[in-house]
Amino acid sequence: MAKDNIAPGKDLMSNQIVRYLERRGVEHIFGLCGHTNIAVLSSLANSKIRFINVRHEQIAAHAADGYARVTGKASVLLSHLSPGLTNAATGVANAALDCIPMVVIAGDIPSYYYGKHPHQEVNLHADASQYEIYRPFVKRAWRVDTPELLPEILEKAFLLAESGQPGPVLVNVPMDIFSAEIDVALWDRLNGNTKALAKPSIDDETAREIVARLAAATSPLLYVGGGVALARAYGELRDFVDHMQIPVAHSLMGKGVLPDDHPLVLGMTGFWGMKFTNAQTLAADWILGLGTRFKEADCSSWYPEYTFNIGEDGSKLIHIDIEPQEIGRNYPTEIGVVADLKAALKVLNRVAREMLPEGRKVPGLAERIAAERTAFAETNAEMQRSDAFPMMPERILADLRAAMPRDAILTSDVGWNKNGVAQQFDIYEPGTILIPGGFATMGFGPPAAIGAKIAAPERVVISLVGDGGFGQNPAMLATAAAENAPVVWIIMNNNAYGTIAGLQKANYGLTHGTTFPRAAEPEEQTPDYAMIARAYGCDGVRVTSAAGFRPALEAAIASGRPTVIDVAMINNPTPTSGHWNILDIYSPDGNAGHVSTD
Ligand SMILES: Cc1ncc(C[n+]2csc(CCOP(=O)(O)OP(=O)(O)O)c2C)c(N)n1
Ligand SMILES: [Mg+2]
Numbered sequence: 001m002a003k004d005n006i007a008p009g010k011d012l013m014s015n016q017i018v019r020y021l022e023r024r025g026v027e028h029i030f031g032l033c034g035h036t037n038i039a040v041l042s043s044l045a046n047s048k049i050r051f052i053n054v055r056h057e058q059i060a061a062h063a064a065d066g067y068a069r070v071t072g073k074a075s076v077l078l079s080h081l082s083p084g085l086t087n088a089a090t091g092v093a094n095a096a097l098d099c100i101p102m103v104v105i106a107g108d109i110p111s112y113y114y115g116k117h118p119h120q121e122v123n124l125h126a127d128a129s130q131y132e133i134y135r136p137f138v139k140r141a142w143r144v145d146t147p148e149l150l151p152e153i154l155e156k157a158f159l160l161a162e163s164g165q166p167g168p169v170l171v172n173v174p175m176d177i178f179s180a181e182i183d184v185a186l187w188d189r190l191n192g193n194t195k196a197l198a199k200p201s202i203d204d205e206t207a208r209e210i211v212a213r214l215a216a217a218t219s220p221l222l223y224v225g226g227g228v229a230l231a232r233a234y235g236e237l238r239d240f241v242d243h244m245q246i247p248v249a250h251s252l253m254g255k256g257v258l259p260d261d262h263p264l265v266l267g268m269t270g271f272w273g274m275k276f277t278n279a280q281t282l283a284a285d286w287i288l289g290l291g292t293r294f295k296e297a298d299c300s301s302w303y304p305e306y307t308f309n310i311g312e313d314g315s316k317l318i319h320i321d322i323e324p325q326e327i328g329r330n331y332p333t334e335i336g337v338v339a340d341l342k343a344a345l346k347v348l349n350r351v352a353r354e355m356l357p358e359g360r361k362v363p364g365l366a367e368r369i370a371a372e373r374t375a376f377a378e379t380n381a382e383m384q385r386s387d388a389f390p391m392m393p394e395r396i397l398a399d400l401r402a403a404m405p406r407d408a409i410l411t412s413d414v415g416w417n418k419n420g421v422a423q424q425f426d427i428y429e430p431g432t433i434l435i436p437g438g439f440a441t442m443g444f445g446p447p448a449a450i451g452a453k454i455a456a457p458e459r460v461v462i463s464l465v466g467d468g469g470f471g472q473n474p475a476m477l478a479t480a481a482a483e484n485a486p487v488v489w490i491i492m493n494n495n496a497y498g499t500i501a502g503l504q505k506a507n508y509g510l511t512h513g514t515t516f517p518r519a520a521e522p523e524e525q526t527p528d529y530a531m532i533a534r535a536y537g538c539d540g541v542r543v544t545s546a547a548g549f550r551p552a553l554e555a556a557i558a559s560g561r562p563t564v565i566d567v568a569m570i571n572n573p574t575p576t577s578g579h580w581n582i583l584d585i586y587s588p589d590g591n592a593g594h595v596s597t598d
Contacts, residue, residue, distance in 0.1 A: 006181055007181065009183055009184055009185065010181040010182060010183055010184065011181065011182065011184055012039070012043070012178075012179060012180070012181060012182075013039075013147060013150065013177055013178050013179065013180045013181070013182050014039040014040045014042065014043040014178045014179065015043045016151070016182060016184065016187050017040060017043070017105075017150075017154065017178075018040070018043040018044055018046075018047045018049065019187065020151065020154060020187055020190070021047075021049060021076065022047060022048065022049060023191070024158065024195060025073075026049055026076055027048075027049060027050065028049065028050050028051075028052055028067065028075070028076075028454055028455075029044065029049055029050075029051050029052065029076045029077070029078050030052045030054065030060040030061070030063050030064040030067070030075065030076070030077050030078070030451070031051065031052070031053075031054070031057070031060050031077055031078030031079055032053070032054055032055075032056070032057050032060055032078075032079065032080060032084055032087075033053075033080065034079075034080025034081060034084050034107060035080075035107075035175070036080050036081045036106075036107025036108060036109070036175040036178075037078055037079070037080055037105075037106075037107035037175070037178070039175065039178040039179050040078060040105070040107075040178055041078075051078075052450075052454065052479060052483060053479065053482065054447075054475075054476070054478075054479050055475035055476075055478050055479065056087060056473065056475050056476075057079055057080075057084050057085070057087035057088035057091070058087050058088060058090050058091045058443065058447075058472075058473060059091075059447040059450075059473050059475060059476045059479065060077055060078075060079070060088060060091070060447075061077055061088040061089075061090070061091020061092050061094070061095065061102075061104075062091045062094065062441075062443070062444050062446075062447035062448045062451070062473070062476075063447045063448065063450045063451035063454070063476070063479070064076070064077045064091070064095070064102055064451055065091060065094060065095040065098075065100050065102065065444070065448055065451065066411060066434055066447070066448030066449060066450065066451030066452040066455070067451035067452065067454055067455045068095070068100045068101055068102055068451075069098075069100055069431075069434050069448070069451075069452065070409065070431070070434075070451070070452045070455035070456050071455045072230075072232055073101065073162065074101035074102055074103050074158055074161040074162050074166075075100075075101070075102050075103075075451070076102070076103050076105065077092070077102060077103070077104045077105070078105050078106075079104060079105070079106040079107070080106070080107055081106060081107050081108050081109060081120050081121075081122075081130055082120040082121070082122055082130055083120070084106070085106050085130055085133065085134070086133060088104065089133065089134065089137075090439075090441055090443075091441070091444070091447075092104055092134065092137065092138065092168045092170075093136075093137040093439055093441075094436050094438075094439040094441040094444055095167070095168050096137040096138060096139075096167050096168050096438075096439075097137070097437070097438025097439040098226065098253065098436065098437050098438050098439070099165050099166050099167055099226065099227075099230055100166060100167065100168070101161040101162045101166035101167065101168070102161060102167075102168035102169075103154075103157050103158055103161055103168070103169055103171065104134070104138070104168055104169065104170045104171065105171050105173065106130070106131070106170065106171070106172050106173065107173060107174075107175045107178065108128060108130060108131070108143070108172050108173060108174045108175065109121045109128055109174060109175070110174055110175055110176040111128070111145060111174035111176055111177065112176065114127040114128040114174075115127030115128065128143065128174070130172065131143045131170055131172035134170045137168070138167065138168050138169050138170045139160050139161065139167045139168065139169050140157075140160055140169050140170070141169070141170040141172065142157065142169075142170065142171050142172060143172045143174075144171065144172065144173045144174070144177055145174075147177045147180040147182050148182065148183075148186060150171075150173065150177065150182075151182075151186045151187045151189075151190055152190070153171060154171060155190050155193060157169045157171050158195070159195075159197060162196070163197050163199075164322055164323060165227075165230075165321075165322050165323035165326075166230060199231075199322070199339075199340035199342075199343055200322075200338060200339050200340055200343070201339050201340060201343035201344055201346070201347055202320070202337050202339045202343070202344040202347050202348070203347075204347065204351060206335065206337060207344075207347045207348050207350075207351040208351050208355065209335065210288065210318055210335060210337075210348065211244075211348065211351050211352045211355050211356070212355070213286055213316075213318065213334075213335070214244060214246060214286055214288060214318075214360075215244075215355070215356060215360060217284075217285050217286035218285050219280075219283055219284050219285050219286075220244075220246045220284060220285065220286045220287070220288070221246065221247055221248075221249060221266075221280060221281060221284035221286070221287050221288070221315075222240075222241065222246050222247070222248045222249070222287075222288050222290065223248075223249050223250070223251070223254075223269070223281065223287050223288070223289045223290070223292060224237065224248055224249075224250045224251070224254040224257050224258070224289075224290045224291065224292065225250070225251040225253050225254040225289070225290065225291045225292025225293065225298075226251065226253025226254055226257075226291060226292070226437065227290065227291015227292060227321055227322060227341055228254060228257040228290055228291045228341050229253070229254075229256075229257050229291075229430065229431055230291065230322075231291065231322070231340050231341035231342045232342060232431075233257075233290075233291075233341040233342040233345050234257060234258075234430035234431070236341075236342055236345035236346055236349060237257060237258060237290070237341075237345055238258060238262070239345075239349050240345055240348055240349050240352065241258065241262070241264055242264075242359075243349065243352050243353065243356070243359040243360070244352060244356075244359065244360050245264065245359060245360045245361060245362045245365060246264070246288075246360070247264050247265075247266050247280060247365065247369060248262075248264050248265050248266060249266045249267065249268070249269050249273075249277050249280060249281050250265070250266075250267070250268055250269070251268070251269065251270070251292050251293075251294075251295065251298040251437075252268060252270075252272075252295075252297065252298055252418075252422050252435060252437050253292075253435065253437040253438075254268075254291075254292060255268060255421075255422050255427060255433050255435065256427030256428075256429070256430055256431070256432060256433045257430055258430070259426075259427065259428045259429065259430070260426035260427050260428065261426060261428060263366035263369060263370065264365070264366060264369060265369070266280050266369060266372075267373070267376075267423070268298070268422050268423060269281050269298050269299070269300075269307050269308075269578070270297050270298040270299055270300050270306075270307050270578045271297045271298075271300055271301075271576050271578040271579060271580040272297065272419045272422060272423050272574060272576055272578070273298070273307065273423065273577060273578050274376055274423065274577060275577035276372040276373075276375075276376060278300070278306060278307045278577055278578055281307050281308050281315075282305075282306075282307065282308070282309055282314075282315075284315045285315060285316065286315065286316050286317075286318065287308070287310065287315050287316070287317050287318070288318045288319075288320070289317060289318065289319040289320070289321075290320050290321075290341055290345075291320070291321055291322070291341050292319075292321070292326075293326050293329070294308070294326075294329065294330045294331060295437075295438075296580075296581075297578075297580065299330065300578035300579035300580070301579055301580055301581035302330055302331075303579050303581065305579075306578045306579040307578050307579075308331065310331040310332065311331065311332050312332075316334045317331050317332065317333045317334055318333070318334060318335040318336075318337075319333045319335070319336050319337070320336075320337040320338075320339055320341060320344050321337075321338065321339075322338065322339065322340055322341070323338070324336075324338050380394045380398075380424060383395060383572075384397075384398035385398075386546065387545075387546045387547065388546060388570065389544075389545050389546050389568065390493075390494070390522075390567075390568035390569050390570045391543075391546045391549060391567055391568065391569050391570065392546075392569075392570055392572060393416050393420055393492060393569055393570070393572055393574075394420075394424065394572075395546060395549075396490070396492055396549065396567060396569060397420060397421065397424055397425050399549050399550040399553065400425075400462065400464070400490065400553065401425060401426060402550065403550055403553045403554050403557065404460065404462060404557075405460050406428045406429060407428070407429045407432060407459060408432065408459060408460035408461065408462055409432045409433075409434065409449075409452045409453075409456060409459050409460070409461045409462070410425075410427070410432060410433050410434070410461075410462050410463075410464060411433075411434040411435075411444070411445040411446075411448045411449040411452060411461070411462070411463045411464070411465075412433070412434070412435045412436070412445055412464055412465075413436070413442060413443065413444055413445035413446070413463070413464070413465040413466060413469035413470075414436060414440045414441065414442045414444070414466070414469055414499070415442070415465075415466035415468065415469055415492070415497075415498060415499045416466060416492055416494070416498060416499065416569070416573075416574060417445070417464040417465055417466055417469070417492055418435060418436070418440070419499070419574040420574045421433070421435075421464060422435065423574060423575075424574075434448055434449075434452060436448075442466075442468060442469045442472055443469055443472025443473045444469075445463045445464065445465045445469060446463050446465055446469070446470060446473055446474075446476050446487075446489055447473055447476040447479075448463075449461050449462070449463035449487040449489070450476055450479055450480050450483070450485045450487055452487075453485040453486070453487050454483065454485060460488075460557055461485075461486075461487045461488070462487070462488050462489075462490065462557075463487055463488070463489040463490065464490050464492065465489060465490070465491055465492070466491070466492055466493070466494070466497075466498065466499075467491055467492070467493040467494065467495060467496075467516075467529070467566075468496070468497040468498075470489065470491045470529060470564075471527070474529075474532055474536075475536075477532070477533055477536035477537075477538050477562065477564070478536050478537075480536075480538055480562040481536050481537035481538050481562060484562070485562055486559070486560045486561050486562050486563070487562055487563075488553065488556045488557060488562075488563050488565065489533075489563070489564045489565065490553070490565050490567065491529055491564065491565065491566045491567065492567065492569045493529070493566055493567060493568050493569055494568075494569045494570065494571040495515065495516050495518055495525065495568075496511070496514060496515040496516060496571055497514045497515070498571040498573075499573070500514045501514035501515050501571065502571060502573040522544070522568060523542070523544075525568075528542065528566075529542075529564055529566040530542040530564055530565075530566050532564070533562075533563070533564035538561065538562040538563060538564060539556065539559065539561045539562065539563040539564070540563065540564045540565075540566070541556065541563065541564070541565050541566070542566045542567075543565060543566065543567040543568070549565075549567055552565050553565060
C-alpha cells in the first residue's frame with residue numbers, strides 16, 4: 001500500500017509486515033477481513049503472497065492447519081478482532097493440540113481507545129483483552145503495544161511456533177499500529193538472524209544404553225506417535241526398525257509414519273486399535289516410545305489389562321520426545337530423553353550399526369505379523385465386498401483405497417472416518433494422512449484438505465468425512481471453488497452423529513439429539529450435499545448404489561474439479577478391542593456396552 005509523505009527510512013507497518021513475511025518465504029495467508037486488518041490486506045495486494053479468502057474464520061484456521069501439516073512450516077492466519085478471533089479459536093486450538101505450527105495475526109481496537117469500549121472491544125475483565133481468550137491453547141499470546149517492538153515480536157513468534165514442540169502463537173495488533181510509520185532499519189536488522197534453530201539431539205552414551213537394552217530384550221517394541229511426523233524422521237525411523245527388527249505399534253497420530261505395508265508394522269493401539277496390536281504392547285518387556293503422549297484413547301484409558309502395562313511388574317519404558325512434559329506423564333519411565341526425533345534417530349542408527357553391525361535377527365517375526373494382519377483384514381473382507389446400500393463403511397474404505405493413488409493425501413474428520421481409517425485403512429506414504437487427534441474437532445477435515453491441496457497442488461487430496469462433520473463448515477466450498485482446489489470430499493452419510501448415536505444407543509437404549517430426521521425416500525433426504533456443492537460452484541454427486549461409488553470417485557479424481565460425493569452409509573460402529581473409561585454414562589445395570597470384538 002502506498003502513502004504520500006512517508007519520511008525517509010520509514011514505511012507503513014503493514015507494508016513492512018508483508019515484506020518480512022515474503023522474506024521468510026511465506027507464500028499463502030489464510031484469513032478473513034475486518035476493519036482492523038484491511039491495512040494488511042491492502043499491503044498484500046502488491047505482494048506475491050496469496051491471500052486465501054474464506055467465509056468463516058474456523059475454515060481459515062483448519063485450512064492453515066492442513067497447510068502447515070503438509071509444508072512442515074508455520075502457516076499464517078490473518079483475523080479480525082473479537083468475533084473473527086473467536087471464530088478462528090476452534091481451528092487454532094485444534095492445531096495446538098496436534099502441535100501444528102501457526103502464526104495468528106489479529107487486528108484489535110485502536111490502542112488509543114483501550115478500555116473506552118470502542119466497537120467490538122473485549123474489556124469485561126481487562127481493557128483490550130481479546131488476546132487473553134487464546135491463552136490456554138497458544139504457546140504465547142502477544143499484545144503489541146509499542147510499534148517498534150512488532151518486528152522482533154513477529155520474528156520470535158515464528159521461531160516459537162516452529163521450535164520445541166511446535167504450536168500456534170498469537171500476535172495481536174491494535175489497528176493503529178498496522179498503519180504506523182516505522183523505521184525500515186528495525187526490520188532490516190532481523191535479516192541476519194537465523195530463521196531455523198538447530199534442534200537438540202541425544203548423546204552417544206545414552207544412545208548406546210538404549211540400543212543395549214533393546215538388543216538384550218526378549219520382546220522389545222517401538223511405540224511411535226505424531227512427533228515422528230512433526231520431526232519428519234520417517235527415513236531415520238525406517239532405518240532403525242529395519243536394522244533392529246523391532247515391531248512397531250503406533251498411536252492415532254503415528255498412523256502412516258511407517259507405511260502400513262511395512263512388514264514390522266503392527267497397527268494402532270488402544271480403544272479403536274486391533275486386539276493383536278494391544279496384545280503385543282502388553283507382552284513387550286521393553287518399549288521405546290518415540291514422539292508420543294501416551295494419550296487416553298491410544299492407551300485404553302491407561303488400564304493396565306488392555307494396552308500398556310508399564311511399570312515394575314510389566315514393560316520397561318524408554319521415551320524420547322522434544323517436550324519434557326510428555327515424559328513420565330502417564331507411565332513410569334526408565335530412560336527419558338528430550339530430543340528432536342530426526343536428530344536422535346540418526347545417532348541411534350549410527351550407534352546401533354557400531355554395536356550390532358549385522359543388526360538384530362528375529363526369525364519368523366515378519367511372517368507372524370503378516371499372518372495376524374491378514375487374519376484381521378479377513379474379518380472385514382465380507383463387508384468390504386458387500387453390495388448393501390446404504391453402503392457398509394468397510395466397502396467405502398476398500399473402494400477408496402483401490403481408487404486412491406499411493407501418495408494421495410487423505411484428511412479424516414471425527415467419526416467413523418477417523419476411527420475406521422486409523423484401524424482399517426492402509427497408508428503407504430508417510431505424512432499423507434491428516435487427522436484431528438488431540439481436539440478431535442468435527443469440521444476439521446474438509447477445510448484442512450483445501451489447505452493440503454494448496455500446499456501440494458500436484459497431489460490428489462481426499463477428505464473423508466461424516467455428514468455431521470461436513471455440515472459444520474460447508475462454506476469452505478466457496479474457497480475451494482475460488483482457489484480451484486480440486487479436493488474430493490466423500491461424505492459417509494449415516495444421517496446421524498453416528499458415533500455418538502451408537503454410544504447413546506448402547507448405553508441408554510435410544511437415540512435422542514444424535515440423529516437427524518429421515519426422509520421417506522433416499523433421494524428426498526436433506527440436506528442435499530451434492531446440490532449444495534453445485535450451488536457453491538463445485539461438482540456434486542449423490543451415489544445411489546454400492547456399485548456406483550467407485551466409478552463416481554474415479555471420475556471425480558480424474559476431473560480435476562472440487563467434488564463432493566455424498567454416499568449413504570449404514571451406521572455400523574467401528575469395532576473396538578481396547579477400553580475407554582467413560583463409565584459415568586454407562587447404564588445402571590453396569591453393562592459396559594462397548595461394541596467389542598472379544
Ligand atoms: C465440534 C465437535 N462437536 C462435537 C463433537 C463430538 N462428536 C464426536 S463424533 C461426533 C459425530 C460425528 O458425526 P459424523 O460426522 O456424521 O460422523 P459419524 O460418527 O456419523 O461417522 C460428534 C458429534 C466433536 N468431536 N466435535
Ligand atoms: Mg454421520
